[in-house]
Structure formats: C-alpha cells, structure tokens
Amino acid sequence: MxxxxxxxxxxxxxxxxxxxxxxxxxxxxxxxxxxxxxxxxxxxxxxxxxxxxxxxxxxxxxxxxxxxxxxxxxxxxxxxxxxxxxxxxxxxxxxxxxxxxxxxxxxxxxxxxxxxxxxxxxxxxxxxxSSVTAVLSAAGSVQEGGFVFAGFLPAKAGERDAAVQALAAEARAVVLLEAPHRIAALAQALAALGERPLTVGRELTKQFEQIATLRCDALPAWLAADPQRSRGEFALVLHGIPHAAAPDDGERVLRLLLAELPVKTAVRLAAEITGGSRNALYEAALRIKQG
Missing domain, CATH: 3.40.1010.10 (Tetrapyrrole methylase, N-terminal domain)
Known part of the structure; x- marks a missing residue:
C-alpha cells in the first residue's frame, strides 16, 4: 500500500x-x-x-x-x-x-x-x-484485421451450434469465454470447424495455468485426455482465417491503385481489398515507384 x-x-x-x-x-x-x-x-x-x-x-x-x-x-x-x-x-x-x-x-x-x-x-x-488480452497475447493470431470478442455463447445447444456456424464465416480472430461446467459442450460445437486453429487458455494467471493451441476438431479429445483440463475458467481464441488471395494479387491491385492515388492511400486500400500486409505492400509500392 x-x-x-x-x-x-x-x-x-x-x-x-x-x-x-x-x-x-x-x-x-x-x-x-x-x-x-x-x-x-x-x-x-x-x-x-x-x-x-x-x-x-x-x-x-x-x-x-x-x-x-x-x-x-x-x-x-x-x-x-x-x-x-x-x-x-x-x-x-x-x-x-x-x-x-x-x-x-x-x-x-x-x-x-x-x-x-x-x-x-x-x-x-x-x-x-483481462483474460481477453491475456489469451490474445499468447495466441499470436491477431492480424491487421483485428479481433472479435464474442464472450459466452448461448447455453442452449441449438443456439450455441448456430452461433458457432456464424463464427465459421468470421475471418478475424474470435475470443470466447466459457465456464468449466459448459466447456465440454462448447468443445463439441467448435469441433464442427474442423482444422481451424484454436488456442485454449485455462486458469489464466493462476498456479495451474494451461495454454494450448490445437485444431478445433481435436478439442473434445484434448479435454477428455485429462479430467483436470475441464476444470477452471476458460478463455479461447478461434484463430483468424488466412487470406486466400494469390501471392501476386496484392501487388496487382496495388499497381492499379498507384496509377491514380498517392502511395499511402493506395497501400491502405490494397491492404483492405486483398487482406495483405500493409508493411509488405508499402515496400512493394516503393519498389514499383522506383522502377
């Protein structure tokens, strides 16, 4: 004090x-x-x-x-x-x-x-x-698009499954919270997302803190492998979906924008359109201009 x-x-x-x-x-x-x-x-x-x-x-x-x-x-x-x-x-x-x-x-x-x-x-x-920022910092999954805080999903099975299906289309990282008595049900729902990576934070900052990154469809088995894993409070990060554009897509869009716009504006728009790294696009813009 x-x-x-x-x-x-x-x-x-x-x-x-x-x-x-x-x-x-x-x-x-x-x-x-x-x-x-x-x-x-x-x-x-x-x-x-x-x-x-x-x-x-x-x-x-x-x-x-x-x-x-x-x-x-x-x-x-x-x-x-x-x-x-x-x-x-x-x-x-x-x-x-x-x-x-x-x-x-x-x-x-x-x-x-x-x-x-x-x-x-x-x-x-x-x-x-904050468990939200703590688990995000350990997941390393937040890209330029940011993240979504979803918190606790609905307790009813049908509503929870519908919420998970809606998250399947969310390209950004998603933070979820869950209590120990409902984590098994959430794990079954998230398994529908297949190979999408998930970081699980259990008992964050406490003596038995546990952090693991695995596929969504592997979460039920991970919990079942050790009864201790279902105890404590949970904060989870559903990792973002990598942009599927072709490697040269960002530069192609960037060239078109540079013909009409200043470098910074062209880079910002190219990043928003393609989901590419703003820093990488800025370096590409400098090369294009110098060329």
Missing part, C-alpha cells in the same frame, strides 16, 4: 465520480498500484460479491467495513445503481470492482456505468488484468 500511495497518490481523483477498477483474474500480484490506491481512497466500494472483494481488500491491507460495501450483481444491478448515483450526487467517490478482471465486459457493471453516465456523472476507468 505504501508503494500504491507513493505512485498514485499525487494524481487527481475528483469527487462525485465512479471508478471502474479492474482486479486480478487469478494472480493477486496482477493488481495495479492505482487500483489499490483508489480502493483505499473511495468513500464506498460497489462490488459483484462483497465477500470476494473483502478478501481482496484484506489481502492488500485495506480495511473496509460492511457498511461501506455494496453488492452490485446481475440480479440487483438496476436497483443498486440508483444508490450509487445518489452517493455520487452527494460528492462521494465510489469504486466498482467485479470478482475478477475488468468490470462491465462479461461481468456485471455495464448497467451501473450506463446509469451513472445518464445522470451526467463522471466514470473513470482503471485498466488492469
């Missing part, structure tokens, strides 16, 4: 603002110094589960009584948001933390943030741990 106060203390923390605090997704050491400082500074702390947040606070040396903690979860979020807005209007600082990771993504918090913004009050995000 001394390091948190020294690093984050000199910054400005306006009153009447909601501070959305990312918390560790498993490894306590991933908590940020600014997050710790705000959790200590806040007049009140709204959280997904007061018991879980109280454990985090105590582990970090922050003492908060139950009266200063408010449970805000999917079942009471609209009602609890009214209390938070009232506190903010009275000039208090309120921090919100979900059980793990960044609030309002797949965890509760979006309704709370929306209510605060609708009331004309300030929302201050404090970034930190």
């Amino acid at each position: 001394a390091a948190a106060r020294a690093a984050a203390g000199p910054q400005e923390y306006p009153r009447g603002a909601l501070y959305v605090v990312a918390t560790p997704i498993g490894n306590l050491a991933d908590v940020t110094l600014r997050g710790l400082h705000v959790l200590e500074l806040a007049d009140r702390i709204a959280c997904e589960d007061t018991r879980h947040t109280q454990s985090l606070l105590r582990a970090c040396g922050i003492d908060r009584t139950g009266e200063r903690l408010l449970a805000v979860h999917q079942h009471n979020e609209a009602e609890a948001a009214l209390k938070v807005v009232g506190w903010l209007q009275a000039g208090e600082r309120v921090a919100y933390a979900s059980d793990a990771g960044t609030p309002a993504v797949s965890d509760p918090g979006a309704r709370l943030v929306a209510a605060v913004r609708t009331a004309g009050l300030r929302v201050v995000p404090l970034p930190g741990a």
